[in-house]
Amino acid sequence: MHFKDNNQPIGIIIEVHGPVVVIDCNRLPPLKQALCTRFDHTLYLFEVHQHLDEKLVRAITLHGTAGLRRGMIVFDTGSPLHVPVSESCLGRLxxxxxxxxxxxxxxxxQNFRNIHANVTKRDIRRNVELRLKWLDLPEYVAFRVFLGGFYFV
Structure with missing residues (x-):
């Protein structure tokens, strides 16, 4: 996720309890919206988890909370959390x-996908096929071991 410096402030932090932060907002962001703040050249990301009332939201901090304090200005990223998806992601950590x-x-x-995106039927089918292949492997190994401990090809 990249922070744009031209984002408008959405509110300020009023409570920090471990990874949970309560933010007083000018306008209420939608659930699962990504919010952020900067402190000492470090970007802190939050995800809106709960609306407490018309102005307060409870958010989950996705980084360590060292350095966060009451009164810090929070910005709206304009989107939910998303990650890059492309061929260049394959084989990468x-x-x-x-x-x-x-x-x-x-x-x-270039290409991003929302981490809360709906799963397509194609994704489910591919996942089931991979799971079936994984389930077949132990049965095959167990069958070979069952035959007297000898491996027959």
Whole structure:
């Protein structure tokens, strides 16, 4: 997720309880919306979890909370949490924000997908096929071991 410096402030932090933050908002952001703040060149991301009333939201911090304090200005990212999806992601080690952890080059910021997106029937079918292949493997190994411990090809 990338923070745009031209975002308008949406509110301020009024409580910090571990990873849970209560934010007093000018306008109520939708649930699962990504909010952010900056402190000491560090970007902190939040996800709106609950509307407490017309102005207060409870959000979950997706980073460590060291450095967060009451009165910090919070910005709306304009979208829910999303990660890059493309062929260049295959075989890479990424964190939940789509940032590479394997020391490789940064990913091109072209195609993104909402982490709360609806699953398509095609995705479900592909997942079931992979699970069936995984379930067949132990049966095959167990069958070969059952035949007297000898491996017959």
């Amino acid at each position: 990424l964190n939940v924000f789509g940032e590479p952890l394997d020391g490789g080059p940064d990913l091109p910021q």
